[in-house]
Amino acid sequence: MSVSKRSTIIVEHLRKQQMMDAISKGKRLDGRDFNEQRPLEIELDVVKKANGSARVRLGDSEVIAGVKVETGEPFEGLENKGALIVSAEVLPTASPHVEPGPPDEETVELARVVDRGVRESEMVDLDKLVLVPGKIVYTIFVDCSVINADGNLFDATSYATVSALLSAKLPVLEMQNDKVVDTGKTQPMPVTTVPISITAVRIGDAVILDPSAEEEACMDARITITTSEAGFCALQKGYTGAFTIEQIKKAAETARIKGEEIRAKIKELTKYGQ
Amino acid sequence: MACGELVMQEIRRRYVLPGDKIAEGNYRPLMNVIRTGNAVIATRIGIAETGRDGVKVIPLSGIYIPRVNDLVIGKIVDHTSLSWEVDINSCFSAHLPAQDVFGRDFSPARDDMSKHLAIGDMITARIVAFDRTRDPMLTVQDRDLGKIPRGELLKISATRVPRLIGKRGSMIQTIEQATQTRVLIGQNGVVVVTGRNPEGIKQAVKAIRMVEEEAHTANLTQRIKVLLNVPETPQEAQANSAVTTPKPQDQPVQDTMEEVEEELEAESEK
Numbered sequence: 100m101s102v103s104k105r106s107t108i109i110v111e112h113l114r115k116q117q118m119m120d121a122i123s124k125g126k127r128l129d130g131r132d133f134n135e136q137r138p139l140e141i142e143l144d145v146v147k148k149a150n151g152s153a154r155v156r157l158g159d160s161e162v163i164a165g166v167k168v169e170t171g172e173p174f175e176g177l178e179n180k181g182a183l184i185v186s187a188e189v190l191p192t193a194s195p196h197v198e199p200g201p202p203d204e205e206t207v208e209l210a211r212v213v214d215r216g217v218r219e220s221e222m223v224d225l226d227k228l229v230l231v232p233g234k235i236v237y238t239i240f241v242d243c244s245v246i247n248a249d250g251n252l253f254d255a256t257s258y259a260t261v262s263a264l265l266s267a268k269l270p271v272l273e274m275q276n277d278k279v280v281d282t283g284k285t286q287p288m289p290v291t292t293v294p295i296s297i298t299a300v301r302i303g304d305a306v307i308l309d310p311s312a313e314e315e316a317c318m319d320a321r322i323t324i325t326t327s328e329a330g331f332c333a334l335q336k337g338y339t340g341a342f343t344i345e346q347i348k349k350a351a352e353t354a355r356i357k358g359e360e361i362r363a364k365i366k367e368l369t370k371y372g373q
Numbered sequence: 374m375a376c377g378e379l380v381m382q383e384i385r386r387r388y389v390l391p392g393d394k395i396a397e398g399n400y401r402p403l404m405n406v407i408r409t410g411n412a413v414i415a416t417r418i419g420i421a422e423t424g425r426d427g428v429k430v431i432p433l434s435g436i437y438i439p440r441v442n443d444l445v446i447g448k449i450v451d452h453t454s455l456s457w458e459v460d461i462n463s464c465f466s467a468h469l470p471a472q473d474v475f476g477r478d479f480s481p482a483r484d485d486m487s488k489h490l491a492i493g494d495m496i497t498a499r500i501v502a503f504d505r506t507r508d509p510m511l512t513v514q515d516r517d518l519g520k521i522p523r524g525e526l527l528k529i530s531a532t533r534v535p536r537l538i539g540k541r542g543s544m545i546q547t548i549e550q551a552t553q554t555r556v557l558i559g560q561n562g563v564v565v566v567t568g569r570n571p572e573g574i575k576q577a578v579k580a581i582r583m584v585e586e587e588a589h590t591a592n593l594t595q596r597i598k599v600l601l602n603v604p605e606t607p608q609e610a611q612a613n614s615a616v617t618t619p620k621p622q623d624q625p626v627q628d629t630m631e632e633v634e635e636e637l638e639a640e641s642e643k
């Protein structure tokens with residue numbers, strides 16, 4: 100739970116000027132190119148008691164995601180599907196701009212955008228997670244905790260969620276005399292595709308990928324595009340500014356190309372499809 | 374006794390951790406130490422110094438704690454109708470009264486504060502008041518104080534500031550002269566580098582970063598000179614050529630101690 104004031108970070112005018120000067124020369128303050136992401140590190144099975152977990156470091160942003168499998172009633176209108184819920188929180192130790200308390204708009208948005216990417220790509224085959232149709236289904240919780248916030252939490256949390264789901268072991272449950280019984284066996288999560296989100300922000304006329312906290316504090320507009328192997332599956336435009344159509348087309352193309360790279364990396368690490 | 378003197382020498386300066394006993398006896402606790410019974414105990418990680426006037430610890434890490442008369446570089450983060458709130462890179466947030474800028478006839482209704490100092494502006498200021506009952510209060514009424522119009526901004530740990538200044542300003546003068554820049558250092562660890570030549574600014578930033586990272590190591594001024602291609606003075610060349618034998622393993626600590634002396638001197642000059 101957190102009351103975050105991340106959007107109220109004030110960047111010094113001198114620093115912003117430096118950033119704009121660098122951007123006008125085609126570079127960023129940390130020396131990256133516009134389309135260059137920070138180094139991505141993924142560690143699996145970091146939480147031993149969870150059914151699956153991952154720790155992701157994207158530059159200095161750090162997120163831990165844990166998967167917990169339980170049983171419950173299906174959602175109304177989706178009686179023949181399992182339930183999947185992604186939640187996120189930014190810990191007060193993640194940044195000086197986060198306070199303890201109920202989640203604020205930004206954190207709610209973070210959880211929703213990550214959830215949407217996983218849900219709309221149909222990453223987890225929810226049809227296979229039904230025990231008694233209309234009555235008892237698998238309920239999968241993915242809880243994400245942001246340990247350190249240095250920008251682009253959307254992508255870091257998304258990669259953590261996807262990696263945790265891919266590495267998760269689903270307990271094999273059976274119905275015996277109207278009761279759910281754990282057989283003690285496990286099976287891999289029924290995954291159909293690997294969704295990857297790519298976030299770009301506009302600062303002045305430049306569209307840059309994977310913004311740091313400082314860059315986010317200077318941004319005019321933000322867009323998060325999620326692709327699966329089948330194509331585009333989710334999109335979230337944030338902040339007050341706008342993009343031109345060309346900028347969106349370019350961002351979408353970049354999201355596709357960069358998405359392929361990250362997908363290959365996560366697949367290799369989690370041995371998905373091997 | 375020679376042996377006793379030697380022991381005294383060793384006790385004079387050494388690395389300590391919080392909780393380490395520095396000295397026993399009738400010593401006056403000066404800085405970053407507490408007195409428990411007859412013992413003086415360190416409260417921070419750093420170098421303990423036992424002098425005639427008392428015992429203190431020069432911290433090697435930590436945040437900036439404001440002190441009256443310190444020159445700081447701060448960021449305007451907000452303003453009320455009567456004062457600006459200034460982020461001085463500390464756990465305390467400072468206040469700059471509007472009267473300090475507008476004069477005594479300041480009127481919140483008439484004067485537009487954000488025209489003078491907007492949110493995000495950087496200022497050089499001096500701390501005029503700070504104690505346990507009030508947050509630091511700043512002034513910009515002095516020569517060279519006020520808004521900083523341009524420059525490259527960087528932050529270093531506040532504990533590295535005396536090292537960056539060097540003995541009688543030697544380190545910073547070396548950097549300024551070699552890179553043709555002007556380096557403004559706040560005691561709170563905020564540094565602004567200005568200059569005409571962007572390459573010079575880049576070099577200066579590199580040197581400052583090196584000072585920050587290697588503040589605890591020996592021969593730093595010399596290495597900064599090598600980094601910035603500063604030619605050696607004849608005296609230095611002579612001194613360096615005299616040292617031909619390789620130094621033993623524990624020598625760096627000795628050197629660091631010498632440099633800490635420089636640091637102390639810089640501190641007391643301040």
